[in-house]
Amino acid sequence: MIRTEKNIVQGNATGEKSAEHLxxxxxxxIEKELNTLTTHDSxxxxxxxxxxxxxxxxxxxxxxxxxxxxxxLAWWLEFAFSEKSMIPSSPAKYLEMLPPENEFFIxxxxxxxxxxxxxxxxxxxxxxxxxxxxxxxxxxxxxxxLKKNTFAQLNCGLVKNGFFLKASANDFINDIxxxxxxxxxxxxxxxxxxxxxxxxxxxxQLNIVERFWCxxxxxxxxxxSQSILCRGxxxxxxTLGSMASSNERCQNMHTEFIQQKDNxxxxxxxxxxxxxxxxxxxxxxxxxxxxxxxVNSKSDTYSISMLxxxxxxxxxxxxxxxxxxxxxxxxxxGIYDDDSSGVFDxxxxxxxxxxxxxxxxxxxxxxxxxxxxxxxxxxxxxxADDVECAHGSTIGELDQNALFYLNxxxxxxxxxxxxxxSGFISExxxxxxxxxxxxxxxxxxxxxxxx
Amino acid sequence: xLKIKNLACTINDTPVLNGLNxxxxxxxxxxxxxxxxxxxxxxxxxxxxxxxxxITNGDIELFNKSIIDLAPELRAAMGVFLSFxxxxxxxxxxxxxxxxxxxxxxxxxNGLDPMGSTELLQEMKKNLELLKMDSSFLSRYINDGFSGGxxxxxxxxxxxxxxxxxxxxxxxxxxxxxxxxxIVANGVNSLRSSENAFIIITHYQRLLNYIKPDHVHILANGxxxxxxxxxxxxxxEAQGYAGIIK
Ligand SMILES: Nc1ncnc2c1ncn2[C@@H]1O[C@H](COP(=O)(O)OP(=O)(O)OP(=O)(O)O)[C@@H](O)[C@H]1O
Ligand SMILES: [Mg+2]
Numbered sequence: 001m002i003r004t005e006k007n008i009v010q011g012n013a014t015g016e017k018s019a020e021h022l023x024x025x026x027x028x029x030i031e032k033e034l035n036t037l038t039t040h041d042s043x044x045x046x047x048x049x050x051x052x053x054x055x056x057x058x059x060x061x062x063x064x065x066x067x068x069x070x071x072x073l074a075w076w077l078e079f080a081f082s083e084k085s086m087i088p089s090s091p092a093k094y095l096e097m098l099p100p101e102n103e104f105f106i107x108x109x110x111x112x113x114x115x116x117x118x119x120x121x122x123x124x125x126x127x128x129x130x131x132x133x134x135x136x137x138x139x140x141x142x143x144x145x146l147k148k149n150t151f152a153q154l155n156c157g158l159v160k161n162g163f164f165l166k167a168s169a170n171d172f173i174n175d176i177x178x179x180x181x182x183x184x185x186x187x188x189x190x191x192x193x194x195x196x197x198x199x200x201x202x203x204x205q206l207n208i209v210e211r212f213w214c215x216x217x218x219x220x221x222x223x224x225s226q227s228i229l230c231r232g233x234x235x236x237x238x239t240l241g242s243m244a245s246s247n248e249r250c251q252n253m254h255t256e257f258i259q260q261k262d263n264x265x266x267x268x269x270x271x272x273x274x275x276x277x278x279x280x281x282x283x284x285x286x287x288x289x290x291x292x293x294x295v296n297s298k299s300d301t302y303s304i305s306m307l308x309x310x311x312x313x314x315x316x317x318x319x320x321x322x323x324x325x326x327x328x329x330x331x332x333x334g335i336y337d338d339d340s341s342g343v344f345d346x347x348x349x350x351x352x353x354x355x356x357x358x359x360x361x362x363x364x365x366x367x368x369x370x371x372x373x374x375x376x377x378x379x380x381x382x383x384a385d386d387v388e389c390a391h392g393s394t395i396g397e398l399d400q401n402a403l404f405y406l407n408x409x410x411x412x413x414x415x416x417x418x419x420x421x422s423g424f425i426s427e428x429x430x431x432x433x434x435x436x437x438x439x440x441x442x443x444x445x446x447x448x449x450x451x
Numbered sequence: 452x453l454k455i456k457n458l459a460c461t462i463n464d465t466p467v468l469n470g471l472n473x474x475x476x477x478x479x480x481x482x483x484x485x486x487x488x489x490x491x492x493x494x495x496x497x498x499x500x501x502x503x504x505x506i507t508n509g510d511i512e513l514f515n516k517s518i519i520d521l522a523p524e525l526r527a528a529m530g531v532f533l534s535f536x537x538x539x540x541x542x543x544x545x546x547x548x549x550x551x552x553x554x555x556x557x558x559x560x561n562g563l564d565p566m567g568s569t570e571l572l573q574e575m576k577k578n579l580e581l582l583k584m585d586s587s588f589l590s591r592y593i594n595d596g597f598s599g600g601x602x603x604x605x606x607x608x609x610x611x612x613x614x615x616x617x618x619x620x621x622x623x624x625x626x627x628x629x630x631x632x633x634i635v636a637n638g639v640n641s642l643r644s645s646e647n648a649f650i651i652i653t654h655y656q657r658l659l660n661y662i663k664p665d666h667v668h669i670l671a672n673g674x675x676x677x678x679x680x681x682x683x684x685x686x687x688e689a690q691g692y693a694g695i696i697k
Contacts, residue, residue, distance in 0.1 A: 400503075405539040407523035408499045408532075409549075409609065410557040416524075419552065423543025423592070 052157035241278030250282030262294030276444030307340035528560030530616025599626035636661030
């Protein structure tokens with residue numbers, strides 16, 4: 001697309017016309033891809049064709065669709081549907097953004113793993129999608145669990161970039177930093193499709209910290225991550241910010257799929273702040289999907305959104321308890337200032353055979369401005385009878401009595417507000433065990449809280 | 452130290468105080484008694500700087516300086532402390548962290564260097580012991596899940612750390628058992644000096660057995676209707692307000 005005045009005038013953030021216009025552009029892009037895919041018959045191409053046909057059939061999600069009531073695709077994304085691969089000259093400089101004390105790291109630049117800028121322990125291998133055996137790639141892109149998700153299907157149909165990371169058991173826990181960066185030399189608009197897979201073999205432990213850096217411009221990131229946790233494995237994943245970081249014309253659709261076998265443990269942390277090092281200023285949509293296929297496993301998801309300006313974070317979560325004796329928890333905290341907004345739309349499904357399931361779903365929110373908003377909808381679908389389920393949402397403002405209490409003991413308005421808010425999110429912050437993450441998190445929080 | 456002159460205020464356009472006068476000198480203890488809803492907590496909050504109330508007339512002077520336009524934290528830095536009738540619960544913020552911030556914010560206002568963590572902790576432990584409180588209080592969240600009596604003790608603990616010039620205790624005795632009452636009274640008495648003053652709001656004469664007031668005032672319908680020596684509290688206990696308020 002070429003950016004012209006005419007295009008801008010045509011755009012209308014809410015109008016149906018712009019949604020149609022956007023879809024017509026996407027359609028062109030998909031049809032071009034389909035033309036290439038149909039020239040050669042293979043299992044892989046068929047998988048991609050099916051995925052893209054699903055997108056064509058469904059169209060882009062609209063307000064009336066379940067789960068899409070509050071997040072829309074903005075008209076300016078039309079500039080982003082020009083998928084270009086840009087490799088900047090000096091990947092080395094991006095490594096400076098990672099904490100120096102950590103030994104192992106992966107640099108992903110404009111969606112491409114930079115092999116020469118990765119350092120991994122011996123029990124971990126990383127393979128680019130393009131180097132995978134066809135069968136393996138087909139398995140990844142053909143996942144049943146991703147089939148009802150338009151954006152995941154769009155990704156499966158178009159994705160070229162990404163990696164398959166395999167961790168085998170070792171005596172120690174591996175900490176790996178991943179930096180997803182987007183070229184700074186180029187201010188072009190960018191359509192990022194990435195697909196990453198984490199395969200945790202039996203009894204291994206992996207800690208991942210994801211950081212993002214994005215140049216200015218209009219971005220549309222449509223990423224998918226799959227984690228397969230084999231028996232006895234443990235995954236901790238910190239996501240600090242998102243690709244929708246540089247300005248409000250960024251949109252990040254992310255699908256996080258976690259599949260857990262017996263005795264496995266997953267911990268997800270997702271932090272979205274409008275200020276500080278890991279700022280997000282655009283529109284973020286997360287689809288988090290956890291499937292318990294084995295027994296005696298645990299999944300914890302923690303999140304803090306502390307937003308200002310027009311930043312929007314939509315968390316759509318489905319936790320499927322297919323098997324008995326699994327425990328899941330979600331603790332999501334939101335603080336919304338200015339025109340920012342959030343969504344918590346979560347459903348825990350407890351299947352008939354999933355006896356002795358334990359689950360907690362918690363979403364607490366504070367609105368700091370009259371223009372900020374949150375839509376929260378915790379749901380439970382329970383078909384088993386021996387289960388412990390707790391869920392709840394709260395929406396409130398800052399407690400004026402508490403503020404006066406703190407003021408009267410000598411704390412200024414700012415200090416009192418900060419202390420109240422830090423108390424409000426402490427349920428999540430106290431669960432952060434990674435030292436480097438904790439340090440960066442608190443530095444960012446303090447910036448956000450004006451401390 | 453504190454001069455309240457002809458003070459009138461409203462909350463949500465409802466008048467609460469009307470023409471209240473009170474004069475408290477350094478070294479004195481004043482008790483304020485009065486029926487429910489007469490305006491005692493209002494008076495306490497307004498001296499501490501609660502912006503919920505609108506002052507419609509009069510003035511409040513502390514150390515000969517009008518404070519009605521000062522933010523609550525600035526009054527605190529000048530030495531005002533209010534022990535709340537209903538202390539607020541603040542989940543997620545530990546007592547020790549809060550006290551550390553409060554002490555050092557006040558020191559900053561007064562141009563003093565911040566107190567180090569070790570020194571502060573020692574001071575906290577010393578004061579807890581004086582109040583016969585367990586040191587596990589320090590790591591608990593402020594008033595979160597505290598019993599009624601524990602909340603009141605926690606207020607006095609904070610007072611002992613902040614060492615105010617003017618301490619206003621709003622029904623600190625309500626909810627305390629007999630032993631706790633003595634302990635809290637001891638805590639107050641140990642802070643008493645010729646430099647500072649106390650205003651003690653209470654419904655019962657009992658606390659005044661342990662903390663001897665210099666003056667007892669009766670607040671009714673938004674102003675002080677009678678002031679006298681400590682005997683007034685005894686008189687009230689015997690006769691109730693009927694004989695005193697017309
Ligand atoms: N937010 C409010 N809106 C309207 N009226 C209020 C509000 N807050 C307090 N009042 C009124 O102000 C009056 C004084 O209240 P205050 O709490 O000062 O009484 P008090 O003397 O401390 O009573 P108690 O002995 O029960 O503690 C009461 O009539 C009360 O109803
Ligand atoms: Mg009262």
